[in-house]
Structures are given as structure tokens and as C-alpha cells.
Amino acid sequence: MIYDVAVIGAGIVGSAIARELAGHQLAVALIEARDDIGDGTSKANTAILHTGFDATPGTLESQLVRRGYQMLSEYASQTGIPVEHTGAILVAWDAEQLDTLPTLQDKAVANGYEKCDIIGADEVYAQIPHLGSGALGGLTVPDESIICTWTVNLALATDAVNRGAALLTGHRVEGIEVSEAHTTIRTSAGPVTARWVINAAGLGSDWLDGLFGHHRFTVTPRRGELIVYDKLARPLVDKIVLPVPTARGKGVLVSPTIYGNVMLGPTSEDLGDRTATGTSEAGLDFLLEKGRTLMPLLLEEEVTATYAGLRAAIDRSDYLIETSPGQRYVLVGGIRSTGLTAGMAIAEYVMGEMVSAGVVLTPAPELPDPPRMPNLGEAFPRPYQQQELIAADPAYGRIVCFCERVTEGEIRDACRSVIPPTGLEGLRRRTRVMNGRCQAFFCGAEVQSLLETAR
Numbered sequence: 001m002i003y004d005v006a007v008i009g010a011g012i013v014g015s016a017i018a019r020e021l022a023g024h025q026l027a028v029a030l031i032e033a034r035d036d037i038g039d040g041t042s043k044a045n046t047a048i049l050h051t052g053f054d055a056t057p058g059t060l061e062s063q064l065v066r067r068g069y070q071m072l073s074e075y076a077s078q079t080g081i082p083v084e085h086t087g088a089i090l091v092a093w094d095a096e097q098l099d100t101l102p103t104l105q106d107k108a109v110a111n112g113y114e115k116c117d118i119i120g121a122d123e124v125y126a127q128i129p130h131l132g133s134g135a136l137g138g139l140t141v142p143d144e145s146i147i148c149t150w151t152v153n154l155a156l157a158t159d160a161v162n163r164g165a166a167l168l169t170g171h172r173v174e175g176i177e178v179s180e181a182h183t184t185i186r187t188s189a190g191p192v193t194a195r196w197v198i199n200a201a202g203l204g205s206d207w208l209d210g211l212f213g214h215h216r217f218t219v220t221p222r223r224g225e226l227i228v229y230d231k232l233a234r235p236l237v238d239k240i241v242l243p244v245p246t247a248r249g250k251g252v253l254v255s256p257t258i259y260g261n262v263m264l265g266p267t268s269e270d271l272g273d274r275t276a277t278g279t280s281e282a283g284l285d286f287l288l289e290k291g292r293t294l295m296p297l298l299l300e301e302e303v304t305a306t307y308a309g310l311r312a313a314i315d316r317s318d319y320l321i322e323t324s325p326g327q328r329y330v331l332v333g334g335i336r337s338t339g340l341t342a343g344m345a346i347a348e349y350v351m352g353e354m355v356s357a358g359v360v361l362t363p364a365p366e367l368p369d370p371p372r373m374p375n376l377g378e379a380f381p382r383p384y385q386q387q388e389l390i391a392a393d394p395a396y397g398r399i400v401c402f403c404e405r406v407t408e409g410e411i412r413d414a415c416r417s418v419i420p421p422t423g424l425e426g427l428r429r430r431t432r433v434m435n436g437r438c439q440a441f442f443c444g445a446e447v448q449s450l451l452e453t454a455r
């Protein structure tokens with residue numbers, strides 16, 4: 001089998017590209033080293049659907065975040081990906097930051113976002129009553145939203161498979177041989193042959209680029225650690241509380257999560273190890289210190305979990321998407337801290353690159369409807385709350401994970417889905433099971449047994 005296009009990396013970006021390609025008359029392979037999709041950076045981020053108000057105007061990132069916001073918002077309503085349009089307030093804590101607000105407002109306008117307003121301290125406290133003392137003013141960003149990153153990745157990959165893409169998990173790419181007619185991709189599970197190759201390998205994208213003979217950038221894993229507070233903390237804050245961004249990134253925020261918790265983070269620390277996804281004492285101490293200023297009452301709440309993700313930061317300040325027509329190869333690199341939002345727009349942009357390189361993209365005559373995803377959002381009806389659903393299928397009335405109210409019916413559905421989980425972590429991302437305050441202490445054995453029975 002010679003695929004027309006092979007996409008390497010089944011995170012949000014690669015899955016979005018595979019989905020877009022599979023909407024055309026092309027044989028598409030989505031190649032992933034791990035045994036599940038969405039197990040890299042795309043599973044561990046801050047899960048904010050960004051408007052792009054604070055991007056650097058004129059960059060590709062600014063353009064694609066803005067477009068991605070529109071595309072993902074629309075796709076979320078088609079597929080049931082949970083989104084809450086909470087809005088955000090960027091808070092100024094000193095005179096210098098206060099002076100920056102008009103510049104940030106102008107920047108938002110330059111990025112095509114005109115809804116930011118500067119508000120005084122009274123208004124900030126009216127909207128975020130539990131904010132720590134000392135805020136001097138703020139900038140509103142009414143469309144900044146929270147979303148379920150796990151469902152985004154799963155919906156895009158499921159859609160790609162439903163459209164005919166071959167999902168090749170457990171295929172770690174180890175070598176590349178470009179010949180005149182096609183490219184042979186040597187993987188841990190055997191060779192895959194394709195005419196075009198798209199590199200969407202996130203943290204591994206520079207190494208893979210090297211296999212094509214390029215040495216144009218280096219990925220530095222930039223760790224972001226986060227603390228998740230218990231659901232009882234949720235009444236403290238119903239908006240995203242942002243700091244004034246710095247050259248290092250967006251800074252530490254407090255945000256409600258789509259699962260009904262409150263989150264504090266992320267840190268921003270450059271590492272040498274691309275596998276260091278554990279949290280650290282220093283990182284958590286740093287967050288607690290920030291939290292003490294931002295929202296002291298939050299620190300009195302119970303912590304449910306901590307986690308960390310690695311941004312694929314590169315030695316450039318913009319996305320690096322480049323096509324090598326002679327090699328029939330597209331690099332999608334440097335998708336650092338906005339790829340959840342921009343993924344679908346990146347896919348659209350990559351299509352444009354391929355067309356410019358002479359690839360003929362003929363839309364598929366008929367496409368399946370987008371998948372309808374199970375709702376993991378706390379603000380929307382969950383199966384255990386739906387009498388009619390339970391009457392029709394009592395498995396939706398049998399709660400297995402009591403912290404997160406996940407039912408046997410949802411676990412069964414996940415195990416029978418188009419891309420079933422290969423382990424407990426994958427099941428967690430598909431259902432929220434084991435994600436709550438007991439962290440599987442109570443339900444872990446039963447969940448494991450249900451997973452094994454279903455397989």
C-alpha cells in the first residue's frame with residue numbers, strides 16, 4: 001500500500017491535518033509512536049480556547065490562532081466538544097502593568113480582536129470578588145473560553161478515521177528514505193510508504209526534520225506545571241484570571257476547568273529532557289506563591305491533582321511551517337503554546353501549502369457526519385443526570401467513578417468506540433473516570449476490570 005500522505009504525530013495538530021486530508025480523495029495514514037492518540041503535549045495543557053488577543057500581530061501564529069478559534073468553536077458545536085465561554089480578565093498588579101493595558105488593547109485590535117475593554121479595580125473586584133488584594137485594573141477578553149482538550153484530539157482523530165484515514169499507533173518513526181516517487185518511513189512496526197509526509201511530531205519534530213536532512217531548528221521542551229483544585233473551589237472563580245504576559249509566555253493564571261475544578265498554573269521552565277512530564281517541588285512551590293497573591297482563598301481548598309505538560313518551544317518566535325516540494329514534505333514545527341486552539345487552522349494552512357506545491361486536492365464526494373462526542377463537561381448534561389437515557393439503558397445509571405460521576409455505560413461506550421482506549425489513562429481521557437478527588441483509590445480496580453472485560 002502506498003499512501004498519498006502520511007502524517008506523523010497523532011496529537012491535536014496531526015489529527016486535525018489527517019482529518020482535513022481525509023476529506024479529499026487521498027489515501028491517508030496517521031502515524032503515532034505511542035499506543036494511543038493524544039498522549040503527548042495535547043493531553044496536558046491549560047485547555048483554553050484562545051482568541052489570540054495577545055499574539056504578536058502579523059505572525060502566522062496570530063493568523064492561525066484567530067482562525068482556529070472560529071473553526072474549533074464551530075466544530076465543537078457540531079461534535080459536542082464541551083466549551084464554556086467564560087471570558088477572561090487580564091489583571092494589572094502594579095503601575096507598570098497598568099500602563100501596559102492600553103498597549104495590550106491596541107495589540108488585540110491589531111490581531112483582529114476588538115472586544116477588549118480596560119476596567120478599573122472596582123470593576124475587576126466586582127467580576128472576580130475573591131481575587132487577592134492589590135489589583136489596580138484589568139483588561140476584559142470576553143471570548144476567551146475553556147474547552148476539553150482530550151475531546152478535541154479524540155474528535156479530530158475519530159473524524160479522520162471515519163473519513164477513511166488509517167490510524168497506525170505503535171509506529172515510532174525511526175528512519176526516512178526519500179526516493180523519486182515516494183518516501184519510505186521506517187517505523188518500529190515496519191515500513192510505511194507514502195508520496196507526501198507531514199511532520200507533526202511536536203517535541204520530536206526537529207529530530208524527524210533531521211531525518212529529512214534539515215537542520216533548521218531545535219525544540220526545547222518548556223515545562224508547564226499545574227495544580228488542579230477540588231470542585232468545591234469552583235464558586236471562587238467563574239472567569240479566567242490572566243496575568244500580563246511576558247516574553248516567556250502567558251504567565252500563571254487561575255481558571256475554571258471544563259470538568260468543574262479550578263486550575264492554577266502553568267509554570268514555564270526550559271528543560272533538556274523531552275520526557276520530563278513529572279511535576280517538581282520547586283514548580284509547585286512557585287505556583288503556591290503566585291496563588292497566594294492571585295487568590296489566597298484558593299489555597300485553602302483541597303488539591304485534587306497536579307500535572308505537567310511540555311511545550312515544544314523552538315528557537316524562533318513564530319510557528320515554523322515550511323514545505324519542501326522536492327521531498328514532498330511539510331514541516332509543522334514550533335506549535336508551542338497555542339496548538340489546541342490553532343490545530344484546525346494549521347490543518348487548513350497545510351492544505352494550502354500542498355496545493356501551492358502542486359498537489360491536486362479533490363474533495364471526497366461524500367463525507368460521514370462529524371462524530372458526536374460524549375460530553376465530559378460539567379456545565380452540560382451528563383448521562384447519570386438523564387432519566388430517559390437511564391430508563392432506556394440502565395448502564396447509564398450505574399455510577400462507577402463517584403468523584404466524577406462516570407457510569408458503566410460511558411466506560412462501555414468508550415471501549416466500543418472508533419478509537420478505543422488501550423489502557424486506563426486513555427479511558428480517563430475519554431470518560432473522566434479516575435480523574436476526581438480520590439484519584440482512582442475507590443474505583444480503580446473496578447474500572448480496570450471493566451476495561452479488561454470490554455477488550
Ligand SMILES: Cc1cc2nc3c(=O)[nH]c(=O)nc-3n(C[C@H](O)[C@H](O)[C@H](O)COP(=O)(O)OP(=O)(O)OC[C@H]3O[C@@H](n4cnc5c(N)ncnc54)[C@H](O)[C@@H]3O)c2cc1C
Binds near residue numbers: 202342
Ligand atoms: C502547559 C501547557 C499549556 C498549554 N496551554 C494551551 C492552551 O491553553 N491553549 C492552547 O491552544 N494551547 C495550549 N498549549 C499548547 C498545546 O497543548 C500544544 O500546542 C498542542 O497540544 C501541540 O499539539 P501537537 O499535535 O503539535 O503535539 P503533541 O500533542 O505532542 O503530538 C505530537 C505527537 O507526535 C508523536 N511523535 C513524536 N515523535 C514521533 C515519532 N518519531 N514517530 C511517531 N510519532 C511521534 C508523539 O508521540 C505525539 O503524540 C499548552 C501547552 C502546554 C505544555
